[in-house]
Amino acid sequence: MNLVEFSTRFSTESACEEYLCQLRWKEGFRCPKCDNTEFMSVRVARRRDAKERLPLFECKSCHRQTSVTSGTIFHRSHVPLTKWFLAAYLIANDKRGIAATTLSQHLGVSYPTAWLMLNKLRKAMSERNSRYSLDEKVQVDEFYLGGISHGTGKQGRGTDQATVLIGVSLRSDAPQHCFM
Ligand SMILES: [Zn+2]
Structure with missing residues (x-):
């Protein structure tokens, strides 16, 4: 996928969240607390960006509310998912290793934020690599x-x-x- 296709596909918060849902709950939602699969969708009006976001998943059994980003590196970040996704794309496609200054310019975020994002994404990518096993x-x-x-x-x-x-x-x- 080239940069234009990527930024078109992940142009909104809800598009990014939908994608995370598919990755995280391939066989449907599972409550992280009690493993129940039945849930209700709850809109949280007090959330600033409530309209752009997916509703929370509320477990019908224990009533725990889970957002798709909970337990991920994106959770409670003030940086929108669209920027996180773009950062992941840029890091994965720069073979020489992208610098935090470059990332900060591309995303329009401060240097300390870009540095933090870069480190969190690199760590997540190397953890993913360590779980990957060669096949075929x-x-x-x-x-x-x-x-x-x-x-x-x-x-x-x-x-x-x-x-x-x-x-x-x-x-x-x-x-x-x-x-x-
Ligand atoms: Zn539950």
Whole structure:
């Protein structure tokens, strides 16, 4: 998805929230407190941006009210979801690693806010990566990393250089994901 398609698709708070709902509750809502699946939608009038937001989910059993962002890095943030989503897009698409100053300019937020967003998103992305496992056809190989070998001077498996194991998942022989 290119930047134009992305910003069109996620142009409103409710579009972002709908997307989070699909990600979070693929098989429908589940109360985080009692695991019940029945809920009522509750509009909170006192919320400043109530009209733009999805209603809260109120569990019919324990009456706990849950918003789709609760328990996520977006919860209680003063930054709108549209900006969070755009930040995630920019970070994921900048292979050299986007700087907080650049992000702050693109999003129109202060430097400290951009810095915080960058760190929260990077942490979330690396946690997601650590849970990801390679699938389909996986090719694994090892190589040795380091300068000139001292000590035994052995090559290959006996070397004193650091061993790096690399795994690549392939789909139709095209690389998909890579772990080192
Ligand atoms: Zn409940």
